[in-house]
Amino acid sequence: MATLANSSVSLLEDLNSNCLSILATISLHDYFLLVESAYKDQGGLEGQRAPITTKTGLKIRNRLVNDLRKGAVIPPIVVGAVCPPKTLASLKAVKTSATLVRLLKSGDIDISIIDGMQRTTALRDAKIAPEKNHIRVEIWIAKKVDSLIYRMLVLNTGQVPWDLKRQLDTLYRPIVKLISAKVPNIRIFGLDDTFRRSQAGEYRSTRIVELFLAFSSRSIDVDIKERVAEEFARIDITEATSSSDFMPLFVETVKLMVQLDEAFDRSTKKGVGSDLAVKVKNGRDIFTSAPGAIGFVVAVAEAVFGAPGFDYELKAAKRDLGIIAKNMQTLITFLAKKSEADLLAFLDLETLNQVLGVKSSRIGEFQRTVYKRGFSVLMEKTSAIIKQNSMGPCWQAR
Numbered sequence: 001m002a003t004l005a006n007s008s009v010s011l012l013e014d015l016n017s018n019c020l021s022i023l024a025t026i027s028l029h030d031y032f033l034l035v036e037s038a039y040k041d042q043g044g045l046e047g048q049r050a051p052i053t054t055k056t057g058l059k060i061r062n063r064l065v066n067d068l069r070k071g072a073v074i075p076p077i078v079v080g081a082v083c084p085p086k087t088l089a090s091l092k093a094v095k096t097s098a099t100l101v102r103l104l105k106s107g108d109i110d111i112s113i114i115d116g117m118q119r120t121t122a123l124r125d126a127k128i129a130p131e132k133n134h135i136r137v138e139i140w141i142a143k144k145v146d147s148l149i150y151r152m153l154v155l156n157t158g159q160v161p162w163d164l165k166r167q168l169d170t171l172y173r174p175i176v177k178l179i180s181a182k183v184p185n186i187r188i189f190g191l192d193d194t195f196r197r198s199q200a201g202e203y204r205s206t207r208i209v210e211l212f213l214a215f216s217s218r219s220i221d222v223d224i225k226e227r228v229a230e231e232f233a234r235i236d237i238t239e240a241t242s243s244s245d246f247m248p249l250f251v252e253t254v255k256l257m258v259q260l261d262e263a264f265d266r267s268t269k270k271g272v273g274s275d276l277a278v279k280v281k282n283g284r285d286i287f288t289s290a291p292g293a294i295g296f297v298v299a300v301a302e303a304v305f306g307a308p309g310f311d312y313e314l315k316a317a318k319r320d321l322g323i324i325a326k327n328m329q330t331l332i333t334f335l336a337k338k339s340e341a342d343l344l345a346f347l348d349l350e351t352l353n354q355v356l357g358v359k360s361s362r363i364g365e366f367q368r369t370v371y372k373r374g375f376s377v378l379m380e381k382t383s384a385i386i387k388q389n390s391m392g393p394c395w396q397a398r
Helices: 002-006 028-038 055-069 085-091 097-106 117-126 145-155 164-169 172-182 205-217 227-240 246-265 290-305 314-336 340-347 349-356 363-380 382-388
Strands: 010-014 019-027 077-082 110-115 134-142 187-189 202-204
Touching: 002 097, 019 028, 019 085, 019 097, 028 097, 028 110, 028 117, 028 134, 055 117, 077 145, 085 097, 085 134, 110 117, 110 172, 134 145, 145 172, 145 246, 172 187, 172 205, 172 246, 187 205, 202 205, 205 246, 205 290, 246 290, 246 314, 290 314, 290 363, 314 363, 314 382, 340 349, 349 363, 363 382
Parallel strands: 077 134, 187 202
Antiparallel strands: 010 019, 019 134, 077 110
16 A cells, blocks of 8 residues: 555646646645645645535535545545746656655645645544555646636536636635736735735735636626626636736736825825715725726726627737826826825815715626726826816716
8 A cells, every 4th residue: 555655647738728737646644745835824724715614514524534534535636736847847757656746845836726625624634544545636737827727717617516716716826926926016915814904005815816807807797696697707717818928917907006006095184074975085995995906907908808708819908008007107107296185186086986875786896887987987098087187087987
């Protein structure tokens, strides 16, 4: 049985998405160490997804725990890994599971459990001898996070039900790490971090995932609860992430959002009353809200990709995003010269709150639509908005 820890592996290369698929049998001890190392910042495995708490779910997992103690074999756990090109090249030559584990432990690799979080929890709860017991692991390895996201989305297309947000949540760590590394002046807080936004550029990690989902699908409805909308959003995201040129566009969009957030943040004094009905009291509140941030990224996405369902060329999208960035830099330079009082007057929060205060049966969708239309006008009519010296026309856009 001990020889399983150094058994041969099965390796296939996905030339389409530039990924490796490696099926290996490794010791439970090595598996726990491998995942624990990847999640050391949260001190364990449970931080990725909450354990099952429903009565039925617990009953099923307890049955699995008992079966494991009796020597049951479970299906392979699917793991995703993003690694440097040099490590990827070494992994292509792997022949044994021992070599595979050694390489995965030694490199700068981000690991996510794609399919098997509850099985991992059951394995831990079973407390079976980790050195003597083995599990099968299928590892999808890529050098770019967008390649891995594409591969995982395609793999899960046939599953019903297929929860888009959950699938992206399993991969949010590499996405968040990419945004943290590429976007200046941004601070991202994890799910377990105490967080209360105190300045521009601060966001919860789940907000970044929401923005990625909204940007990729070109939809303000990030919940995507209706099955038809979910199908089309899935197609859009899968097609978008199939190219390595897509992710830089999202990174640039987040950069623009942070820069605009910082420009608005100078108006920290309350521009309107403290009435509970007032949703936006100062410039910082615009991007503190999910509707404001989502509205902005979807406005950019529609401007560079077109409305959902339309085909687009990434080369043209990059060019159009450059035009938007130039307009936003002109606006930011204009705002930087204003006093705090003049900035508040320009933002015209009274009009914004009046529009947001309209009663609606779907208030979240309504607010996201208001912001999306407003930011679309701001991007298209930047010169006119600067000339009028007010964002009032943005908030009243129809």
